[in-house]
Amino acid sequence: MSEQRWSAPTVLVAVDLVILTLRESRLHVLLVERGIEPYRGKRALPGGFLNNLGEGLVDAAYRELREESELRDSRLHLEQLGAYGAPGRDPRGRVLSVAYLAIAPALPEPIAGTDAAGASWVPVDHVLSGQVELAFDHRDIVTDGVERARTKLEHSALATAFCGETFTLSELQQVYEAVWGTQLDPRNFYRKVQGVTGFVEPVGSARRTTKGRPARLFRAGERTVLNPPIIRPERPVNGEG
Numbered sequence: 001m002s003e004q005r006w007s008a009p010t011v012l013v014a015v016d017l018v019i020l021t022l023r024e025s026r027l028h029v030l031l032v033e034r035g036i037e038p039y040r041g042k043r044a045l046p047g048g049f050l051n052n053l054g055e056g057l058v059d060a061a062y063r064e065l066r067e068e069s070e071l072r073d074s075r076l077h078l079e080q081l082g083a084y085g086a087p088g089r090d091p092r093g094r095v096l097s098v099a100y101l102a103i104a105p106a107l108p109e110p111i112a113g114t115d116a117a118g119a120s121w122v123p124v125d126h127v128l129s130g131q132v133e134l135a136f137d138h139r140d141i142v143t144d145g146v147e148r149a150r151t152k153l154e155h156s157a158l159a160t161a162f163c164g165e166t167f168t169l170s171e172l173q174q175v176y177e178a179v180w181g182t183q184l185d186p187r188n189f190y191r192k193v194q195g196v197t198g199f200v201e202p203v204g205s206a207r208r209t210t211k212g213r214p215a216r217l218f219r220a221g222e223r224t225v226l227n228p229p230i231i232r233p234e235r236p237v238n239g240e241g
Helices: 057-069 124-128 138-155 158-162 169-180 186-194
Strands: 012-023 026-034 047-049 079-084 095-103 116-123 200-207 215-220
Touching (some): 012 057, 026 138, 026 169, 057 095, 095 138, 116 124
Antiparallel strands (some): 079 095
């Protein structure tokens, strides 16, 4: 009986990018309008196939970001989010996608590049709720990216990057509420923030934000890892979690 010759399956490798930012106190994700089939005209995450065997995954991710949105912001640091390779996720064949995540404040308006018909910032809650439909399994990837962002706020000082050089605790709370998708009790939040040594530092001045007492101003401290962490509520009120 002759032995059957084994051959490696054909698997295409792609990258997808979840780019998150805050705009008008709401968490937004960068989406492109696909200019080619499959799913032509559908919203999707920026991304695409590796150009060649010599191109690294991170290099491909930055290249696709430039080609599809012309976003070249130097503050964008990509971190690997996960790999997605379920059979049938792409009608073109067996495709393994490595997803990357970037979270940065005040990113500019994207401009559609050569590989996309359009590019725009879309509120994350519109994607998570299904109000905005995405191609492929990109809604699952966005969901994972948002969950990673929410966890990073619990354990790191990332939230201060979305504030100005000086900020009130109320403004810092608004960042947490936007990313977590839930309202927080101010007194409880302030207690938790001030319980983490080195997270924020008072600057010795105040800002009048309402007709009441002026609010104290703070700046980011030296601590980058929060200990104890600031744990989010178990049940977001917006139905996103």
